[in-house]
Amino acid sequence: MDEVLRVENLKTYFTAHDGVVKAVDDVSFSVHPGEVLGLVGESGSGKSMTCRSIMRVVPPAGRIVGGHIYYGGEDILTWPDSRLKAFRGSEVSMILQEPMTALNPVLSVGEQIVETIVEHESIARTDALERAIELLRLVGIPGPERRVKEYPHEFSGGMRQRAMIAIALACRPQILLADEPTTALDVTIQDQIIRLVQSLQAELGMGVVWVTHDLGVVAQICDRVAVMYAGQIMESADVIELFENSRHPYTHGLMESIPRTGSRQGQLIPIPGQPPNLLNLPPGCPFAPRCRYATEECQAQRVSLREVSPGHLSACIRFEEIWD
């Protein structure tokens, strides 16, 4: 019970006019202090919605219909709004994908950090400004005394993402939800941001949930990984175990479709087909229609995570047959 965050059977559904979209369907995982959990999957696999459910900032059409989210032994889902507001930003923070739009264009970067601090702590604005400058220095923005007065449009993409991280860390959260924070950035900046979060995480000892579709990033930063598909977790394991010993055809498919420079592996092997229509999921394993190992049983029977080895779970009902 030393984890900072435990998600149990979380279900977040969207009501569309022609049915119910199960964006997050029975997802469970936990995050320990000082650990980076990777949430991996294609677009629309429910990674972001999982994060937003943890913050309880699901868009109006969506609703958390089941499950529990435990933070410090308490279920967030039972909390009133007032408790949530104190929780968001101070105990759990989120970094969003698009640094270009995630900052308010009409407030200076410093003001945005100050606002966050004064919202959560009783502190004078001038002291909060001092801390804002300190935070900008911490995230590696040169000349923070000057840049604190600048507006987001005066920052480059990488600098904005650093500023976002500074805002997210303003109140020293226990958990950082990083929703594809490097996707919109080019590769060199991406690497800098990853290293930055790693060093900050080591310093502050927070738990991180890192959402990404990039297995390369996962390999670099994560301690554990959960692979999501169609709103469900397909496989979860330690990062090394997952890369060396994956027990799910979808994870294998993802790895085979990573381009590798310098190797002569020939053509990429894409996963055939399209991600399923979330309005009309197959009754069995959601990946079955695209899976080369699928049998009739896979199509019919609802899958659940089973232990492969301690700490390694797979939702494939045939993993023993396929790999052993």
Place this chain on the structure above:
Amino acid sequence: MATITQTQKRVGIARPDLQGLVRLSRRNPALIIGIVMVTLIFLLAIFGPALAPYDPIETNYSAALQPPNADHWLGTDKFGRDIFSRILYATRVNLKIGVICVTFPFMFGVIAGCISGYYGGLVDTLLMRLVDISVAFPFYVLVISILAILGPGVRNMYIALSIVGWIAYAKLVRGEVLIAKNLEYVLAAKALGYSDLRIMASHLLPNIINSAIVFAMSDVVLCILAGSSLGFLGLGVQAPTPEWGVMIADGREYITSAPWLSFFPGLAIAIVGVSFSLLGDGLSSFLRPTDR
């Protein structure tokens, strides 16, 4: 000191140095011209009566219907009243209509639109049905019906124009809020645990207020025109108080023989209209942070 600079930064006013002013006027001439003209108009409204060479109400039949000349720069009307003096006096009357009938609807409409757009749900539905009902009536029909209930007069005209006027702001702001509230920075603000009030006041409003301010500038002109029309109908400003609309209406019998009766008050309305529009245009680009 720190607070002063912060406030200045927040509203985007650069410290008053000449160089910055020159640069601003080159980049945004509309703003500078608009500010200068609107300031002049306000000064005229304040000091106009002192500058007026004649009494605006006193009649002088021996000088009736004179074309513009050295004594009466803009001519006289059928009662021999000096048009120039009457226009000067009317500036105060008309500007007051414009300012009052914009300020209150602006404040109320912006707040209502913001709440309606941000919270949605029942509040939004009720407010927007109210808006639909009032939009279904032509502007003047609604204003005149309200005036018919309240009775004619300047104060009731302010009330009637305000009751109808806030709707446009509410609609405008609500639309902008609906777009803005789904932007990432609002989500980010929510995820940072900001209160609804703070999100609305410091994140949504500064981003959407521009269009309302720009609209307000043109609304000033609309309200002045509406005030004039109501004056003409005898529902607003009552004769003999000088008012541009009333003056135009008075001159229509003489439009071919003495066109200056209507022309100069019309010109005054046009100048005020252009001034506020320039100010509105200038403000709209000035208020965008990327253009600062």
